[in-house]
Amino acid sequence: MPPPLPEPPAVPDNAPVDPLALLARGDRKGAITALMDQHGSTVFNFCSRFLVDRALAEDVLQQVFLNAYRDIHRFEGRSSPRTWLLRIAVHRCQDAIKARNRQRVDADPDAIHDAVDPGRIPDEHVEKSRLVRALEECLEALPRDVRATVLLRFHSGFSYREMAGSLDASAEALQARVSRALPALRRCLEDKGWANV
Amino acid sequence: MSDSDRDPDDEDWLLARERGDDISHVSPQARARYDQLDQLIAALPDRPPPAGWKQRVLDALDAPTPRGSSDALEALPRSPPTSTAAAARGSRTPIVRGWRAWILAAGGAVAGILILQLVIPRAKQAPAEPIVTTEVRRGEIVHRGDDASVGDTLVVHAQADQPIELRVYGDGGEPMARCTDTQGCTIERGGAERRYTLEVPLPARGDVLTVLFSGGAMTEPRKDLEADLAAARNARIDARQVAVVHVR
Numbered sequence: 527m528p529p530p531l532p533e534p535p536a537v538p539d540n541a542p543v544d545p546l547a548l549l550a551r552g553d554r555k556g557a558i559t560a561l562m563d564q565h566g567s568t569v570f571n572f573c574s575r576f577l578v579d580r581a582l583a584e585d586v587l588q589q590v591f592l593n594a595y596r597d598i599h600r601f602e603g604r605s606s607p608r609t610w611l612l613r614i615a616v617h618r619c620q621d622a623i624k625a626r627n628r629q630r631v632d633a634d635p636d637a638i639h640d641a642v643d644p645g646r647i648p649d650e651h652v653e654k655s656r657l658v659r660a661l662e663e664c665l666e667a668l669p670r671d672v673r674a675t676v677l678l679r680f681h682s683g684f685s686y687r688e689m690a691g692s693l694d695a696s697a698e699a700l701q702a703r704v705s706r707a708l709p710a711l712r713r714c715l716e717d718k719g720w721a722n723v
Numbered sequence: 724m725s726d727s728d729r730d731p732d733d734e735d736w737l738l739a740r741e742r743g744d745d746i747s748h749v750s751p752q753a754r755a756r757y758d759q760l761d762q763l764i765a766a767l768p769d770r771p772p773p774a775g776w777k778q779r780v781l782d783a784l785d786a787p788t789p790r791g792s793s794d795a796l797e798a799l800p801r802s803p804p805t806s807t808a809a810a811a812r813g814s815r816t817p818i819v820r821g822w823r824a825w826i827l828a829a830g831g832a833v834a835g836i837l838i839l840q841l842v843i844p845r846a847k848q849a850p851a852e853p854i855v856t857t858e859v860r861r862g863e864i865v866h867r868g869d870d871a872s873v874g875d876t877l878v879v880h881a882q883a884d885q886p887i888e889l890r891v892y893g894d895g896g897e898p899m900a901r902c903t904d905t906q907g908c909t910i911e912r913g914g915a916e917r918r919y920t921l922e923v924p925l926p927a928r929g930d931v932l933t934v935l936f937s938g939g940a941m942t943e944p945r946k947d948l949e950a951d952l953a954a955a956r957n958a959r960i961d962a963r964q965v966a967v968v969h970v971r
Contacts, residue, residue: 555784562777570772584773591780620967624869627855627965661763667952669896669932670967680764686741698742705738710949712760717953 545607549598558595565608566591568682569615575677576619578666579626586622590615605691612682613692616674623670657720664714668707671695675703676711733757853883855935857966860922871925871970879908879933879966881919888936889921894929896948903941925970933966 545560569590574583593614601610665673674693678684679700686697693700715721736749737757746754858878859871871877879889879902889902900923902908908921925931932948938961942954955962 555781559777559781562780566772566777567769571770574770584776587772587776588780588783592783595784658767661767669948670964671930676764680761681767701741702738704741705734708737708757708760709733712756
């Protein structure tokens, strides 16, 4: 009877799977599954706030990872997978906006704000929810590219180098964009009655 | 915070901050205001992706590629004609559909249109949403993409059955062109319908934004896009960015 095979090294159940390692082994589907596990939420959050349309963001989310699956063999690792995915997401979101404009479909504000239901949240959170709603409206009023930059910088926590890789702009241009956007956001909040933000 | 408290140099020191330069000369109060704003954006509540989305992607990868298409993207459903909260909350349509489903769907759509034409009375309809399309002209060549070169011309077409206004802004939000019912562009009228055509030369690199104002008489242009949007908000006029062209 042959000796038993040695046990593989123990890997904690919650250890993140390296998608690039899976890709190197030829497991393209495994790699894309790992990317979805690790970055799906980031991509969806970005798209839903960028598009201001949750239903459309759901479609774009799927398109992003189908694109990633198609093109992953061209991913050279010069940027992080997150940067690469957000770059795809930015382009797909822009395509979706153009398609939506062509179809004359307006985003239903409820689609994006339905998570905030003042009738159901405790009183102590109502004020916070209103502030969040005001901030979301101010973000939505920003030009599309500016909104993407602010969201990536402050909500997704991207560095300017990462953002430059995702947004087809130089880090310097993005820094200038953010420095112009923040006062505009603050003024917008002030106009909505949030002077102490 | 009132206007008198506003620091006119905010943009300068914020730029320095974003570059990682020393901003110790800035008052702690001013810094705190923006730190608070940064934190507020960072703390915007996460929105969980819809249940089952990963499986739908994997299913699409496994789906047979429709004839004539290049990849699994063709297996994705198109966005619904209207995006509603109900659509957002409700279950999503599986993204894999066989050819039978497509035929059934197409047949159903045709039947639906015929029924609607028979059943719905031709009552006077509410004003339709304006339709805006843009194209870029370079000499004799016209394309519908959003990339342009310096020297190209942006052509904005709009169709509406109520007065609208189109404004085009440069990379810094500066106004470049304006088209109203009475000035700035060519207008063809047929009954209540108006067809606007606005041509804007693109003299410099950067993003050029087209904004549609509708639902009321827009105020005179202010100094930039931001001021115009604020004026529109105050006047309860709908302002919608309808196109961005990247001039390289």
